[in-house]
Each structure stands twice: as structure tokens, then as C-alpha cells.
Amino acid sequence: IAQNISPGTILILPEARRLTTGIRYWLEDLMGTEVRVCCFGVVNPNRDIFLSMAEINIEPPCDRTIREILREEANKFGLNLTENRLAQLQTMAGRNPAIARKVIRRERLGINPDKVEHSEYLDISPVVMAGLASLAIVRFIGMGTGNRSLYIIG
Missing domain, CATH: 1.10.8 (Helicase, Ruva Protein; domain 3)
Structure with a gap:
């Protein structure tokens, strides 16, 4: 394939983070011969060929x-x-x-779309975990100081 690609060719690759290492190195060699490579992905993996590519962020529609x-x-x-x-x-x-x-x-079609099909939610699990960890810390402080009320609250 590399022998038949002209320098003005553009390769468009969706889901670029799923490319194997061999293909990424092959694409890096192609980029050295002035072949343009356009990779789409949700997250930039920041390795291999992605380090030498320009990153363009596309904002979702309002x-x-x-x-x-x-x-x-x-x-x-x-x-x-x-x-x-x-x-x-x-x-x-x-x-x-x-x-x-x-x-x-x-x-x-009359199908009532009950469930929401997107995933644009605020993840509060770190806040919940921090709250539980702070309660555990209060318990250990109560044990260390001999304070029964802190121990019971924890």
C-alpha cells in the first residue's frame, strides 16, 4: 500500500485509538513521505504518531x-x-x-423513549468516596485519641 500512495493522499481513520502498534508505526513512516493522516478519536492517547499530529477539538452542538x-x-x-x-x-x-x-x-413509531441514550452526566462518585473516607478518618482519630463520640460518629 505504501508504494502505491502518492504524497498528496489523505488517510482518514475513525476510532484511531484502536489502531495496533504496527499500524501506528506504519502510519508514522507514511507521514514521513508527506502522506496526510487524519485520525478521529474521543481522547488523544498522547503516544506514537499522535504526538506529532495537530489536535483539533470539536465542540458539541448547543x-x-x-x-x-x-x-x-x-x-x-x-x-x-x-x-x-x-x-x-x-x-x-x-x-x-x-x-x-x-x-x-x-x-x-409510537415507541415511548423512556431511557436516556446519552451519557452527559456529572459524575459525583469521587465526592461520595471522599465523604466516606473522611468518615473513616474521623473514626480512626476517635480511636487514637480515645474519644468515644468521634469513634461512634465515624
Whole structure:
């Protein structure tokens, strides 16, 4: 393949973090011959060829854009949805246009999309773990000082 690629060629690779080490080194050799490589990924692994690539962050669409996508998709299927229903469907789609279209298709078929299909939530598990650890520390302080009230609270 490397012998048949001209220097003006661009290789587009989705899910680039799943590339094997051999392929990454092969791509690095191709980049030395002025072949352009475009890798897509959610996270930059910061190793191998990714260190020499320019990183471009793409912002997800705003809520207004998602609502417009929902409205256009609903109009395409002849659905008359109120603003209240569009807002409910928007919470199920998050900020993903493909999921927004899927939610409208499910609504058109009468399938009530109960579950939310995006994962844009705030993870509070570190706060919970820190709170539990602080209670454990209070317990050990109570044991060390002989203070029964701290020990019981911990």
C-alpha cells in the first residue's frame, strides 16, 4: 500500500485509538513521505504518531441546534410536536444530532423513549468516596485519641 500512495493522499481513520502498534508505526513512516493522516478519536492517547499530529477539538452542538434538528426531523415525518414535547425529547438526545434523529424516529413509531441514550452526566462518585473516607478518618482519630463520640460518629 505504501508504494502505491502518492504524497498528496489523505488517510482518514475513525476510532484511531484502536489502531495496533504496527499500524501506528506504519502510519508514522507514511507521514514521513508527506502522506496526510487524519485520525478521529474521543481522547488523544498522547503516544506514537499522535504526538506529532495537530489536535483539533470539536465542540458539541448547543441545545438550540439540537432542538432545531429535532424540529426539522419531526417536520420531515409530519409530526406536530409542542415545545414542551421537544424539550422532553431533547433531554433524551443530549447534545448528539444522530441520537436526536433516532429519538424522533422512535417518537414517530409510537415507541415511548423512556431511557436516556446519552451519557452527559456529572459524575459525583469521587465526592461520595471522599465523604466516606473522611468518615473513616474521623473514626480512626476517635480511636487514637480515645474519644468515644468521634469513634461512634465515624
